[in-house]
Amino acid sequence: MKIASFNINGIKARIALLLEYLEKSAPDIALLQEIKSIDEGFPRAPIEDLGYNVETHGQKSFNGVAILSKFPLEDVVRGLPEPQGDDQARWIEATVARRNNTAVRICNLYLPNGNPAPGPKYDYKLDWMRRLGARARDLIDSEQVALMAGDYNVIPSPVDAHDPEDWTTDALFLPETRSAWRRIENLGFTDAFRTLNREPMNYTFWDYQRGAWQKNDGIRIDHFLLTPQCADLLKDCQIDRHMRGETKPSDHVPIWIELDA
């Protein structure tokens, strides 16, 4: 089973690129972030025509996540637990259950950026990470084959940035952010890309500004975290770097895993 995650930065601006990606890369499941669309405005039809089931959790103008799946999706949940006062669409999860195959619980997230830090946006990011940690602990305790993937807006370590010194005061790299990331990872999750590839210079995001792509001035902020039962099934994890060089690219590129499931 191939599962891709892609911060698409606006589904309407990127629908042609997405359809081309789905046809060429053929993931069984695609997790999208920053669809920037309400559910009613999401272009489901051309995606369904490629054989995908579509579940969205959108909002107007900002944020928004979606799961595309060639297999049926069950028990769809929108939003993290303890949602009081959270009107930002950043979380959707569902189960992929196939006959004679292990069920996989798939969580798709768009973690808050948090800049500028300090400030209310950074406070919201840290509180969101606390709520994510609570859901993560439940997934570990359930001993399910499960994963949490998406745009974490976290640079886990200096090797995950081309110029780490440029990010020292940024919400994506502050010590408190990285500590919160480790607290979740240390519950028992495997960082799928890093466990298979120890090489530097592997990034998933390059800013549109300052010629970041041309200088390979990137950061690795899109991640797959796997429960132990899911990590047992991990066969491969790759970053589709070439997508940043396409016409009208997103500022992120897809990252995908292959599971023996």
Next chain:
DNA sequence: ATGGTAGAAGGTCTA
């Protein structure tokens, strides 16, 4: 220190 780019909008806000 500033501004550089991009998307959803048709205001600025977010990143």
